[in-house]
Amino acid sequence: MSLYATRRKRNSLATSLAWAAALFGIAWLFLILASLLYEGLRGLSLAVFTEMTPPPGSKGGLLNAIAGSLVMTAIGVAIGTPLGMLAGTYMAEYGRYTKLAMVVRFINDILLSAPSIVIGLFVYEVLVHPMGHFSGVSGAVALSLLVIPVVLRTTEDMLLLVPGSMREAAAALGAPRSHVVAHVAYRAAKAGLVTGVLLAVARVSGETAPLLFTALNNQFWSSDLLAPMASLPVVIFQFALSPYKDWQQLAWTGALLITAAVLALSITARALSAGRRKS
Amino acid sequence: MSDVALESAVARPAVTDRAKALAGIALLDRIFFQVTRAAAVIVLVILGGVILSLVLGSLPALQAFGPGFLISQSWNPVTEKFGALPAIYGTLVTSGVAMLIAVPVGLGIATFLTELCPHRLRRPIGIAIELLAGIPSIIYGIWGLFVFAPFVQTYVQPGLISLFSDVPVLSSLFAGPPYGIGMLTAGFILAIMVLPFIASISRDVFETVPPVLKEAAAGIGCTTWEMMRYVVIPYTRVGVIGGVMLALGRALGETMAVTFVIGNAHKVSPSLLAPGTTISATIANEFTEAVGDVYTSSLIALGLILFLLTFVVLAIARYMLMRLERKAA
Numbered sequence: 001m002s003l004y005a006t007r008r009k010r011n012s013l014a015t016s017l018a019w020a021a022a023l024f025g026i027a028w029l030f031l032i033l034a035s036l037l038y039e040g041l042r043g044l045s046l047a048v049f050t051e052m053t054p055p056p057g058s059k060g061g062l063l064n065a066i067a068g069s070l071v072m073t074a075i076g077v078a079i080g081t082p083l084g085m086l087a088g089t090y091m092a093e094y095g096r097y098t099k100l101a102m103v104v105r106f107i108n109d110i111l112l113s114a115p116s117i118v119i120g121l122f123v124y125e126v127l128v129h130p131m132g133h134f135s136g137v138s139g140a141v142a143l144s145l146l147v148i149p150v151v152l153r154t155t156e157d158m159l160l161l162v163p164g165s166m167r168e169a170a171a172a173l174g175a176p177r178s179h180v181v182a183h184v185a186y187r188a189a190k191a192g193l194v195t196g197v198l199l200a201v202a203r204v205s206g207e208t209a210p211l212l213f214t215a216l217n218n219q220f221w222s223s224d225l226l227a228p229m230a231s232l233p234v235v236i237f238q239f240a241l242s243p244y245k246d247w248q249q250l251a252w253t254g255a256l257l258i259t260a261a262v263l264a265l266s267i268t269a270r271a272l273s274a275g276r277r278k279s
Numbered sequence: 280m281s282d283v284a285l286e287s288a289v290a291r292p293a294v295t296d297r298a299k300a301l302a303g304i305a306l307l308d309r310i311f312f313q314v315t316r317a318a319a320v321i322v323l324v325i326l327g328g329v330i331l332s333l334v335l336g337s338l339p340a341l342q343a344f345g346p347g348f349l350i351s352q353s354w355n356p357v358t359e360k361f362g363a364l365p366a367i368y369g370t371l372v373t374s375g376v377a378m379l380i381a382v383p384v385g386l387g388i389a390t391f392l393t394e395l396c397p398h399r400l401r402r403p404i405g406i407a408i409e410l411l412a413g414i415p416s417i418i419y420g421i422w423g424l425f426v427f428a429p430f431v432q433t434y435v436q437p438g439l440i441s442l443f444s445d446v447p448v449l450s451s452l453f454a455g456p457p458y459g460i461g462m463l464t465a466g467f468i469l470a471i472m473v474l475p476f477i478a479s480i481s482r483d484v485f486e487t488v489p490p491v492l493k494e495a496a497a498g499i500g501c502t503t504w505e506m507m508r509y510v511v512i513p514y515t516r517v518g519v520i521g522g523v524m525l526a527l528g529r530a531l532g533e534t535m536a537v538t539f540v541i542g543n544a545h546k547v548s549p550s551l552l553a554p555g556t557t558i559s560a561t562i563a564n565e566f567t568e569a570v571g572d573v574y575t576s577s578l579i580a581l582g583l584i585l586f587l588l589t590f591v592v593l594a595i596a597r598y599m600l601m602r603l604e605r606k607a608a
Contacts, residue, residue: 007502007505008502010504011502011503011505013504014504014507015504018394018395019395020387021383021384021385021387021388021390021391022392022396022404024384025411025474025475025478026407026408029411029414032414032419032422035425035426036418039425083321083322084318086314086317087318087319087321089318090312090315090316090318093315094312094315094316095319103323104320104322104323106597107322108322109593109597110590110593110597111326113525113528113529113532113593114329114590114593115531115534115559115585115586115589116532116534117532117563117582117585118585118586118589119329121332121562121566121579124566125332125333125336125579126328126332149322176304176308177308177311177312178307178308178310178312179304206414206415206416206417206418207415208415208417208534208535209534209535209559212566212567233415233535236417236421237417240424240425240539248425251421252421255417255418255421258415258418259415262414263414266410266413270406
């Protein structure tokens with residue numbers, strides 16, 4: 001075989017492998033979504049949204065778990081977003097090249113991909129152990145610690161995209177620095193900031209590990225933040241590993257709900273930031 | 280005269296008002312600056328707090344077992360003898376399997392997205408791959424347990440066992456009954472989970488290659504493969520390694536997906552098909568059931584080991600990606 005033919009053969013082998021890799025990657029997305037739809041839709045009914053998690057063998061829904069997830073996610077985001085945004089503002093607007101910003105950037109990147117179970121252990125040590133019992137509050141705090149790095153990162157990135165000339169124009173009109181940040185930079189980066197929050201919500205709404213030993217679980221309706229609180233991911237974990245068929249069915253349905261919510265959030269976030277890039 | 284008096288009477292309060300307003304604004308400015316700086320410091324404090332609380336929490340276990348904790352294989356809640364070796368071993372093996380699968384496939388996807396894919400499909404396929412990264416890990420867990428593990432048990436593992444039964448080293452790697460769950464399955468699911476990270480970071484760094492380099496390669500008659508192999512990959516090596524390390528960091532710390540399919544056996548077995556455990560799976564499974572200080576503390580010590588492990592890997596990843604950014608700038 002001539003050298004040319006060998007090279008061409010090797011090239012077509014390599015490119016077909018790359019095609020295969022792409023197909024392989026996308027296939028998993030569809031396989032997982034298909035099994036979620038197939039297994040989850042069967043159990044989807046009104047009762048899922050109106051009834052509490054049942055004891056094995058009887059009928060029930062996921063109401064307390066859904067409510068618990070919403071409450072803890074909301075509180076977690078409410079704590080984490082302002083902190084992350086303010087820190088991100090410092091990094092982009094004030095301390096762009098300072099040592100502090102560089103260290104925080106590095107630490108934040110580590111937090112961004114640190115194992116979430118470690119965050120759970122941390123909150124257990126700081127909140128659950130001193131309080132003496134599991135609680136919804138500590139679950140929310142654990143989630144907020146996961147929100148912070150996502151919001152901080154996107155805030156910094158989005159503020160850096162705002163052209164400096166806009167800030168200079170505002171400053172030249174005599175606007176004080178805080179006004180420049182609040183009324184010019186924030187406004188220009190609004191879509192990006194919202195994207196960051198949406199991504200953070202998507203990230204924490206499926207988190208299980210940090211909730212396992214902070215909020216634990218609760219079979220009943222709980223509105224007391226100081227008591228253990230149910231959440232969808234933890235219920236899925238518990239029910240899926242149980243030997244009962246109807247519990248496993250509820251786990252699948254819960255999994256479908258979470259995935260639908262998370263995918264909707266990340267697609268919305270993507271659409272928002274794409275719209276921004278075009279304008 | 281009266282005019283002047285009137286003027287100054289009007290002007291003086293105006294001047295002090297203005298000064299007051301300016302002082303107010305200056306104060307507001309300072310407060311805003313300090314608040315944002317405090318928020319940045321809090322982020323630092325949190326990480327410090329994580330490390331400190333893990334160290335404090337693991338002290339009882341480290342005092343009880345000493346450095347032997349790292350190499351002991353025992354895990355016995357009744358006699359309160361604990362060792363980290365099986366969990367560390369399982370963590371490293373599952374992550375290793377994951378990287379073996381995910382690195383070549385991820386690079387393939389990145390190559391596909393930058394060089395081969397028709398332009399119109401680039402965005403949708405890129406987004407589909409990234410959505411894979413957004414699916415919560417518990418979903419991978421439940422899917423792995425109910426859909427993937429049974430499939431592996433019936434179709435893949437019996438084949439692997441009989442295929443390698445006569446090959447010296449591989450026969451012990453693929454030995455034992457096909458449980459479906461085990462380290463190989465866990466590694467495979469981890470591979471799917473970290474695939475999007477490797478693919479999208481490699482795609483991003485491939486795109487930093489100056490077009491003129493690729494044009495030059497094409498100009499001297501390189502095939503696509505030769506261009507990737509001899510121009511693009513060497514140029515982006517640091518970034519690709521950074522992306523791989525980032526994915527490795529994720530794989531090491533991944534909890535829920537692994538917990539479902541690893542089998543939770545505290546022992547070191549040479550076979551990849553055998554059930555094992557990982558650091559995070561052990562913590563997730565046993566933490567709420569742990570009674571006694573030494574048991575809890577041993578689990579926290581495992582958490583500390585995991586954190587240090589991922590910290591080192593992630594720090595290397597960030598360092599390499601930073602070096603690439605500096606080169607691109």
